Amino acid sequence: MTDSSLTKVLQDTASQMNADLFGIADASCFLDPAYTGNRPQDMMKDVRSVIILGVAVPRGAFESLPAGRAEYTNTLMAATATLRLIAFQLARLIEKNGYRATIVPTEGSEFGYWYADRETLKANMSIKYAAYRAGLGNFGINHLLTTKEFGPRVRMTAILTDAELNTEKEDPLPLVNRACSTCRKCIAVCPAGAISEDGAIDRHKCADYMFGELGGLRCGLCVKVCPL
Template identity: 35%
Template sequence: MVDLFGVADLSPATDYIQEQGGEFLGDFPYCISIGICLSDGIVDQLVYHDDPQVQFTYTFHIYHVVTPRLDEIALLITQKLQRKGYRAFPVTATYNPYIEKTDSIVSDAYKLRSIFSHKLPAYLAGLGWVGKNCLLVAPEFGPRLRLTSVLTDAPFPTGEPMEDQCEDCNLCVDICPADALKGRSFSLEEDRDERIDAVKCHHYRRGVLQKKLGSRGCGLCVYVCPYGNPKISKSTPTPKVPGLENS
């Protein structure tokens, strides 16, 4: 089952895409964006941030349940497009060669980028906006999503970007235990590093969390977003999280 589906015209971001992933990605003018929502029952438990079972369940749910399904769906779409005579390139839902090849902590922000940003086509397709948590925020699901992408030359009708609706909400910024989010709104003209310190985020997840609890999920910026959590509004004080200094 797919919860979000749309097609993006990639022309506004061609230079950025080629710079990040390689010139060959410029051969594909369109991108099919697919999203599957996470289990609310699992995400809602993230307020118990220092519970090893909560972190394990969240991490397993993302990387071993939802992500493989997204990759399967992307492959099926690719095969159907190829049978119709179109070119297609399925981008794996989660893979970073620098991280997958080592258990060490990466300190180079550039190496914390994958070949292609799944948030970008989802934004361009109008499935949501990129929030201050640097995640796609969909009106119905908030950031409680995983995404994948299929690059193609098939000329499907495309969507239009959605306006940012974070406004003055900073709940994700305030709750971040790594102090990695900078509170800046998304802009196509601005590099990711202007909005998030990816090294701080990575060091917290791979260093503090994994060493302490055995999992690297975190997910507090996903949990706290009012667009995915009906118990929280933009005016809600930052929730108290056991085990965090900001509690």
């Protein structure tokens, strides 16, 4: 049975801790054959809900790119640290209510995104897909989540839990943001040529550029130019 009171406590706590985005996806969405990434069920066998938390990244960090790459990277890592604190607090609350919880690694954590699978560079599970299914936004052609309020300028994390929480029931947005069909700015700006016209992204090209040429500093140009 859905635990509505726990859902409300988690939402309120996230809000008090200044999370800008909060959403819950039914974990079964990852069993949809259209989803081709790694699944949370591989990490937590009896996972029922995926909680998404997000914070907006200050615009100043993008406006200073590319000269301010170190500042941009540091700002992203500050967002990752902030999300960790919020997620840990929520995970503790979930367990105090008799359920289990674990926090998914995100880009910018020592164990996140780029480090999960060296071959495919796919994350342990797609937090962006969970956020899409939770109704928080849809995908840009740059493969980032585009949100109504902050466009792609968000940082996110996720909590897996066996608690059955209230999930989004509204009609889903189209998978890809309609604005992308007439924009294509991220394709043109990408210095690594990682984003294709057909919407495919070459993760290795992006990673090689950031971890090779930039020595680990993040690039962010595809976010900077996005008008959303």
